[in-house]
Amino acid sequence: MTGLEIEISDLMVTFGEQVVLDGLNLTVAAGESVAVMGPSGSGKTSLLNCVMGTHSPQEGDVRIGAWSMSGLSPSERTALRRGQMGLVFQNADLLPELSVGENVAITRIFDGQPRKRALEAAELCLAEVGLASLRDQEVHKLSGGEAQRVALARSLCREEIGLMIADEPTASLDRANADMIADLLLERARSRGATVLLATHDPAVAERCDRTVQLQLVARQPTK
Helix, strand or coil: CCCCCEEEEEEEEEECCEEEEEEEEEEECCCCEEEEECCCCCCHHHHHHHHHCCCCCCEEEEEECCEEHHHCCHHHHHHHHHHHEEEEECCCCCCCCCEHHHHHHHHHHHCCCCHHHHHHHHHHHHHHCCCHHHCCCEHHHCCHHHHHHHHHHHHHCCCCCCEEEEECCCCCCCHHHHHHHHHHHHHHHHHHCCEEEEECCCHHHHCCCCEEEECCCCCCCCCC
16 A cells, blocks of 8 residues: 655634634655654644544635545544554554454444454454554553554454544653654554655654654634
8 A cells, every 4th residue: 555645735723713724735655654743732733633534614725635534424434543553642542342353443344344354453453553453452451552552453453554643642641651652553554555644742753753843823813
């Protein structure tokens, strides 16, 4: 799978009277890994949400490969997100009623893949992050680092991942686990040729990426 290029043009995001992103332009080449840094409130998560298609900007556009997010319907954005994006967040958000393997396989099962095949694929993805032996484990028994590795395996459990998006994936982890998760995420993405857009406060995580983009707080209010 070839990574998906990201092209962000004149992006403006506002919340009430606050401008969060003001005319942002950014291009991320296919297969490139880019860390987004900046103070709280500078729009890191808003930027990722626009790229994922879960938030529509007030102005501007985001292109993911051949797709303009503003030109897609909500169902088309969902299909693109589920089919070609791997998503990792600060909280693993694992389902406590499911085993580790079932948590990784869940999107394939929802898509109608036979349960046996989905669990086989999940086991391969767990092996990629060094957790194949925990396939049948209850998730409440996992450490924080293990839970985040399971979440990473879940994000990889697609045949066509062209873009990995990670929002503060190491924020709740200690130094050793943060380094491990960052290395695993970037290594697994690169092995698949996937593009990576990663928001972080951690310089040690950012320096593992090909490039860092710094966002700043916006001082102005929307024009009425």
